[in-house]
Amino acid sequence: MTTLTASGFLTVGASHLEYRMIGPSPESGPTIVMLHEGLGSVGLWGDFPDRLQAATGAGVFVYSRAGYGNSTPVKLPRPL
Numbered sequence: 869m870t871t872l873t874a875s876g877f878l879t880v881g882a883s884h885l886e887y888r889m890i891g892p893s894p895e896s897g898p899t900i901v902m903l904h905e906g907l908g909s910v911g912l913w914g915d916f917p918d919r920l921q922a923a924t925g926a927g928v929f930v931y932s933r934a935g936y937g938n939s940t941p942v943k944l945p946r947p948l
Contacts, residue, residue: 872929875910883934883942886910890928891921899927909937 872889879885888910893899902917904910909932921928935942 877939878931883940885931885934885940886938887929887931888917890917890930891925892927894927894929897926899929900924902928902930904930904932904936908932909939911937 872887872893874890875886875888877884878887886909900920902913902920904912910930911932913930917928917930932939934940935944935946
């Protein structure tokens with residue numbers, strides 16, 4: 869299993885995906901994975917992931933899919 873730093877990039881296939889990991893690691897307990905809508909990214913969540921982690925005590929994993937935030941750009945339009 870990969871130990872995550874507080875923020876960085878994960879390589880998934882040919883993409884480098886931007887992420888933030890807030891709170892305890894997945895090995896230590898439950899982790900909430902936050903999925904953004906079509907125009908979102910890690911940065912657009914603001915302080916909500918931090919507040920969610922503080923309120924629940926669970927780890928919170930936030931990422932930007934390819935083509936969003938600081939993740940690897942993608943060729944548009946995306947195929948259906």
